Amino acid sequence: MTTLRQAVVWDLDGTLIDSAADIAAALNALLSAHDLRGHDVARVRGMIGGGVAKLIERGFAAAGDPVSTLSASDLAPRFLEIYSAAPTVRTKLFPAAAETLRSLDEAGFCQAICTNKPEAVSCAILAQFDILRYFTAVVGGDTTAAKKPDPLPLRRALTLLGVGPEAAVMVGDSAVDVAMARALGMPVAAVTFGYGGCGPADLGADALVDHLDQVPGVLKTLAPASLQVQ
Numbered sequence: 001m002t003t004l005r006q007a008v009v010w011d012l013d014g015t016l017i018d019s020a021a022d023i024a025a026a027l028n029a030l031l032s033a034h035d036l037r038g039h040d041v042a043r044v045r046g047m048i049g050g051g052v053a054k055l056i057e058r059g060f061a062a063a064g065d066p067v068s069t070l071s072a073s074d075l076a077p078r079f080l081e082i083y084s085a086a087p088t089v090r091t092k093l094f095p096a097a098a099e100t101l102r103s104l105d106e107a108g109f110c111q112a113i114c115t116n117k118p119e120a121v122s123c124a125i126l127a128q129f130d131i132l133r134y135f136t137a138v139v140g141g142d143t144t145a146a147k148k149p150d151p152l153p154l155r156r157a158l159t160l161l162g163v164g165p166e167a168a169v170m171v172g173d174s175a176v177d178v179a180m181a182r183a184l185g186m187p188v189a190a191v192t193f194g195y196g197g198c199g200p201a202d203l204g205a206d207a208l209v210d211h212l213d214q215v216p217g218v219l220k221t222l223a224p225a226s227l228q229v230q
């Protein structure tokens with residue numbers, strides 16, 4: 001049996017970490033500084049996944065004060081300052097996240113993160129939960145010139161992993177994850193507990209995952225047998 005390296009590229013928010021409460025707290029602090037009312041966590045969940053500027057744009061629009069894309073980008077550094085000061089107060093790993101990453105690592109898979117969250121705070125959060133060591137690469141929303149759903153960050157992740165798209169599977173929670181993987185012809189699994197916005201079944205993923213401990217089994221069904229790591 002061949003033992004070619006096989007890779008898993010993970011989304012972060014809504015897939016490995018349940019980060020909505022800390023993101024909501026930072027967004028609400030920013031809204032409050034502009035004399036606007038905040039949103040509850042459930043509402044903010046649906047705003048996550050497009051990167052910081054998109055979150056701000058959605059947050060201000062929902063508070064009744066739409067800001068242009070340009071000023072959402074202007075507000076991004078302040079949001080990031082607030083968020084980066086306390087990114088793991090209420091954030092938790094989803095059940096079995098650490099165990100799944102460890103078992104895939106032990107089975108010989110190489111793993112990367114491809115998130116629209118900025119790279120530095122993503123690495124800080126992964127380190128905080130002691131799972132940074134499982135990733136060969138962390139590609140954030142500010143790492144390349146484009147964000148998901150553009151395939152550029154996924155290409156960067158694969159380059160850093162040293163594999164082609166035929167040897168990798170994407171695991172995410174949103175339409176942007178599915179679209180990005182499709183653009184490179186990569187199989188994609190979607191978690192059903194994430195921040196996807198639409199129903200998981202509507203994402204058009206190749207497989208659905210209700211619990212992260214199902215991921216190793218799902219990888220077997222999605223990856224060509226010739227690439228399976230023994």
Ligand SMILES: O=C(O)COP(=O)(O)O
Nearest residue numbers: 013049050051115116117
């Ligand atoms: O939108 C964000 O900031 C991050 O979201 P992601 O980790 O799901 O890409």
Ligand SMILES: [Mg+2]
Nearest residue numbers: 011013014173
């Ligand atoms: Mg996500």
